[in-house]
Amino acid sequence: MKVLLCFVVIMLDVARGDMAGECDVAFFYLELGCTPVASDNSTSCPQAFTCPDLHPDPTMCYYRGVPYAANAMVPQNLVKNPCSQRCTCQVYGAPQFECAAVDCVETFDKDLQQCVNVYEVDSCCSVGNVCGKDAIAKLKTCEVDGKIYREGEVFEPKNTMKTCICTAQWNGDIDCGIEIHYQNNILNNCAPMFFKNTRSCPISFKCPSSETKVVRGLNTRAVSSKCVFGNDTLAVGDEVIVEEKCTKCSCEVPPFVSCTQQNTCS
Structure with a gap:
């Protein structure tokens, strides 16, 4: 299986605190090292975030505040995603990380009956399988969205675009790999695009083009912080019209x- 790294990331579904799971876009900002700005109203969710300079030098790649020159590789222990291997900075007019594709044997093996493929947090492909009703029945379970998953099974929680692993401890660190997969989009102040809700990993980014248009709205929450989209500065309540349906x-x-x-x- 050729893993689509920009859409699917193997991780554990445990939030970095309640904010990541309960507040819009918080999950995205926390991974980038941004600091929440306290809200002035009754909600506990931040009204904005303050982010560090995510890309001070356009000739370098950046990951978690560390610059990488052309052809420099991010240490694998820092990537936190076993499906992203040998991620190397490439500068072809714009900096970006390129990672090696991963093929998993179990995708092509359709002969395993009454078996559960077992995955671990630090492995992209399955590390083995458990076969037979009795052996499978001994595995610990996780219940998510009303469904039962066996220890070591992978699954995708509803409306999250995240692939998770059921573990006995059920803990870990979520990482979307935003800087790894969307380096150039961050540099160009593009907008992260989410599927159905903004409390998960982005599925892509939307960048300014001749077909995008900024429409001014009402800042009913009186938030002073501004958004940046390409070279445009927007107030809270402003919209960007895009061609995607x-x-x-x-x-x-x-x-x-x-x-x-x-x-x-x-």
Whole structure:
């Protein structure tokens, strides 16, 4: 199986505190090392975030504040994603990380009956399998979205675009690999695009183009922080009209404009 690293990341589904799971775009900002700005109203969610300079030198790649020159490789223990291997900085007019593709044998083996493929946090492919009703019944379980998963099984929680592993301890560190997969988009102040909700990993980024248009709105929350989209500065409540169907892009939690894509248009 050729893993689509920009869409699927193997990780454990345990939040970095309640904020990541309960507040819009917080999961995205926390991975980038941004600091929440306290809200002035009754909600506990931040009204904005303050981010470090994520890309001070356009001739370098950056990951977690560390610069990487062309052809420099990020140490694997820092990537926190076993499906992203040998991630190397490449500068072809714009900096980006390129990672080796991973092929997993179990995807092509359809002969295993009454077996559960077992995965570990630090492995992209399965590390083995458990076969037979009695052996499978002894595995610990996780219950997510009303379904039962056996220890070592992978699954995707509803509306998250995240692939998770059921473990006995059920703990770990979530990492979307935003800087690894979207280096150039961050440099160009593009908007992260989420599927259905903004409390998960982005599925892509939307960058300014001749087909995008900023529409000024009302800042009903009186938030002073601004969003940046390309070279445009937006206030909270402003929207960006894009060509993608069923997609809304707006300045809701600065400093990034965020986009949400739905299955159907309301």
